[in-house]
Amino acid sequence: MRSGTLDYVVKRVAFALVTIFIVLTFNFVLFRLLPGSAVTDLSRVPNASPALREALAREFGLASSKWDQYLAYLDQLFHGNLGVSYVNQQPVWDNLRTDVANTVPMVALGTVVAVIAGITSGLVSAWRRRTPADYLLTNSAIAFYSFPTQWLGLMLIVLFGSYLPTTGMTTPFQIGGSFWQQAGDELQHMILPSLTIALTLYGQYTLVVRSAVLETLGEDYVLTARAKGVRTRRLLTRHVLRNAMLPIVTLMGLSFGYIVGGALLVETVFTWPGIGLAVYQAVLQRDYPMLQGAFLLLTISVVVFNLLADLLYARLDPRVSG
Amino acid sequence: MALLEVRDLHVWFALPSGRELHAVKGVGLDVERGELFGLIGESGCGKTTTVLALMGLLPSSASVAGSVRVDGADVLSGGEKGARAHRWTETAMVFQGSMNAFSPVKTIGWQIAEPMEIHGVASRRAARARAGELLELVGIPAAAARRYPHQFSGGMRQRAAIAMALSCEPKLLLADEPTTALDVMVQAQILELLQRLARELHLTVVLVTHDLPLVAHICDRAAVMYGGEIAEVAAVDALYHESRHPYTRMLFAATPELLGGKDVTSIPGSPPRLDQPIVGCAFRPRCDSAVVRCATDHPALAEVARGHEAACHLNDPATGVLSVPDAGQPAGGAG
Ligand SMILES: Nc1ncnc2c1ncn2[C@@H]1O[C@H](COP(=O)(O)OP(=O)(O)OP(=O)(O)O)[C@@H](O)[C@H]1O
Ligand SMILES: [Mg+2]
Numbered sequence: 001m002r003s004g005t006l007d008y009v010v011k012r013v014a015f016a017l018v019t020i021f022i023v024l025t026f027n028f029v030l031f032r033l034l035p036g037s038a039v040t041d042l043s044r045v046p047n048a049s050p051a052l053r054e055a056l057a058r059e060f061g062l063a064s065s066k067w068d069q070y071l072a073y074l075d076q077l078f079h080g081n082l083g084v085s086y087v088n089q090q091p092v093w094d095n096l097r098t099d100v101a102n103t104v105p106m107v108a109l110g111t112v113v114a115v116i117a118g119i120t121s122g123l124v125s126a127w128r129r130r131t132p133a134d135y136l137l138t139n140s141a142i143a144f145y146s147f148p149t150q151w152l153g154l155m156l157i158v159l160f161g162s163y164l165p166t167t168g169m170t171t172p173f174q175i176g177g178s179f180w181q182q183a184g185d186e187l188q189h190m191i192l193p194s195l196t197i198a199l200t201l202y203g204q205y206t207l208v209v210r211s212a213v214l215e216t217l218g219e220d221y222v223l224t225a226r227a228k229g230v231r232t233r234r235l236l237t238r239h240v241l242r243n244a245m246l247p248i249v250t251l252m253g254l255s256f257g258y259i260v261g262g263a264l265l266v267e268t269v270f271t272w273p274g275i276g277l278a279v280y281q282a283v284l285q286r287d288y289p290m291l292q293g294a295f296l297l298l299t300i301s302v303v304v305f306n307l308l309a310d311l312l313y314a315r316l317d318p319r320v321s322g
Numbered sequence: 323m324a325l326l327e328v329r330d331l332h333v334w335f336a337l338p339s340g341r342e343l344h345a346v347k348g349v350g351l352d353v354e355r356g357e358l359f360g361l362i363g364e365s366g367c368g369k370t371t372t373v374l375a376l377m378g379l380l381p382s383s384a385s386v387a388g389s390v391r392v393d394g395a396d397v398l399s400g401g402e403k404g405a406r407a408h409r410w411t412e413t414a415m416v417f418q419g420s421m422n423a424f425s426p427v428k429t430i431g432w433q434i435a436e437p438m439e440i441h442g443v444a445s446r447r448a449a450r451a452r453a454g455e456l457l458e459l460v461g462i463p464a465a466a467a468r469r470y471p472h473q474f475s476g477g478m479r480q481r482a483a484i485a486m487a488l489s490c491e492p493k494l495l496l497a498d499e500p501t502t503a504l505d506v507m508v509q510a511q512i513l514e515l516l517q518r519l520a521r522e523l524h525l526t527v528v529l530v531t532h533d534l535p536l537v538a539h540i541c542d543r544a545a546v547m548y549g550g551e552i553a554e555v556a557a558v559d560a561l562y563h564e565s566r567h568p569y570t571r572m573l574f575a576a577t578p579e580l581l582g583g584k585d586v587t588s589i590p591g592s593p594p595r596l597d598q599p600i601v602g603c604a605f606r607p608r609c610d611s612a613v614v615r616c617a618t619d620h621p622a623l624a625e626v627a628r629g630h631e632a633a634c635h636l637n638d639p640a641t642g643v644l645s646v647p648d649a650g651q652p653a654g655g656a657g
Binding site for chain 1: 377379406407409410411414415417419421422423424425426427428436437440441470472486
């Protein structure tokens with residue numbers, strides 16, 4: 001019956017692949033257009049001879065033509081090689097792997113908490129619209145949504161700094177301890193940065209869910225469901241939220257896509273050694289391979305999660321794929 | 323005892339401006355078992371508000387007074403919880419614009435089966451099977467239960483809405499303009515279907531509409547509403563041939579090609595605003611036979627013949643006039 005489904009999936013996947021390729025190329029061009037290179041930085045020693053510059057340029061593969069560089073870039077990419085960091089001479093892929101492993105749990109925790117809390121509070125404030133509960137939830141959501149992230153992070157440090165760790169991922173000089181002790185320590189460090197992410201996203205989700213639910217509550221089929229004798233709980237989940245989820249799924253695709261990208265501001269405020277902090281430092285040091293790798297990862301993650309959201313949307317809404 | 327007994331029903335809406343809109347003003351109705359009862363009136367006269375009140379479905383901005391009994395049981399006294407017990411098992415409804423009565427993301431069969439499951443009328447399996455049978459009853463193949471609303475045409479959706487309304491074998495079916503959005507051919511089919519089902523299943527039906535020919539063709543009795551009140555209630559023949567309220571008479575006169583075939587003369591003026599108090603008769607500004615008394619006295623609904631009630635001073639011997647519609651002109655009237 002859903003004969004259009006396969007067609008739809010193939011189209012979305014093809015679209016995602018094309019998007020990734022375009023961004024790949026764009027990344028390459030963008031970074032070659034920027035002024036300065038690793039050579040400019042590394043050769044800024046006194047008396048750097050043209051010979052030294054040339055040697056450095058050759059070492060980093062910057063001597064050949066742009067087109068050759070592009071082909072080499074693609075070729076290496078397809079073999080899983082993202083190049084070598086200009087700064088620490090390590091393969092970019094190895095650097096990124098550690099950073100991503102640090103980022104994902106922290107950002108994922110914040111995002112998941114925000115999505116669950118935001119959907120709940122958006123649903124409640126829409127159902128209880130124009131009551132004190134609605135005003136409280138909506139106004140606090142607007143506040144959290146509009147606070148600058150770094151400011152919110154600093155406020156949390158001021159408020160909770162004496163109870164919870166505020167920098168890094170582990171307590172320095174605490175070596176040893178069982179696996180569980182270490183995990184507990186890391187979790188403690190995670191609380192404040194995760195909370196910062198959760199609060200900002202929470203505001204956004206509450207507002208989006210509230211307006212989606214309000215719109216759905218006015219639909220004829222919701223009145224029909226009430227007439228059928230459906231109880232409030234079932235009404236809100238099976239009828240209202242099930243329909244209001246459609247726009248929210250798209251937003252969730254975006255949020256989850258950014259989990260890998262990390263949160264640059266939050267990681268900088270809390271010196272969380274994740275990919276956001278790595279990008280920040282790479283920018284300062286003009287570490288192009290590192291930046292390219294990070295952006296590539298972010299692109300793929302955003303595109304993949306959007307694709308997942310699209311596919312989920314099609315599963316949830318029979319009108320999409322007929 | 324009538325199946326549906328409505329006594330002195332009032333509905334007020336709290337408007338955002340802080341004012342109150344008195345949408346239903348002391349409506350009383352008796353609908354007998356097995357009857358096809360029409361509720362007629364111009365747009366905005368309170369028809370939908372009345373039928374929503376019968377199921378306790380008005381929004382929270384509405385306050386309701388009066389009593390509604392379905393088969394002797396009081397519907398309104400128990401709040402939302404009390405009303406819910408009567409929904410669909412005793413009173414079911416086909417909504418105005420039920421084109422959108424189905425959630426777009428669930429199959430038609432799921433939605434028809436849902437009330438049977440939640441009211442414990444049938445197990446999930448039996449409910450699904452019954453959903454198919456109900457669809458066949460309204461002329462849709464049972465296999466279509468697996469389809470989604472967007473795969474149905476408007477007429478099919480309307481039929482499916484009727485099938486859904488019948489799922490818990492209600493005693494009373496409220497149909498609020500069930501054919502408005504459909505083309506004429508489909509309209510006729512849907513009405514025929516309603517009429518047949520009412521007869522075969524011994525259903526009591528309240529049919530809300532502003533479509534007079536329709537009421538005249540299929541209903542047994544009808545009530546005419548104006549400005550939130552009942553203006554006249556009688557058997558449809560009596561309403562047409564011996565109407566005792568100028569509004570009913572003018573309404574029929576404004577309807578083309580009905581039974582006889584007359585010129586279209588729409589009623590000049592517009593219905594009264596319900597968010598401000600009305601002194602005297604609500605219809606007076608548009609009435610062609612108003613007398614002095616109409617400006618100050620509010621006419622009460624009174625029996626004018628057996629099974630025939632009207633709210634008009636012209637029927638009061640004290641007013642000294644009686645409108646005889648068959649004469650085509652109001653018989654006298656001092657002003
Ligand atoms: N939720 C509401 N809030 C405020 N006023 C309302 C609300 N619903 C209806 N009304 C008002 O109550 C009056 C009666 O409306 P209702 O919908 O019952 O009329 P109706 O006879 O069904 O009209 P139609 O033929 O257009 O469906 C109108 O004046 C309308 O503006
Ligand atoms: Mg209506």
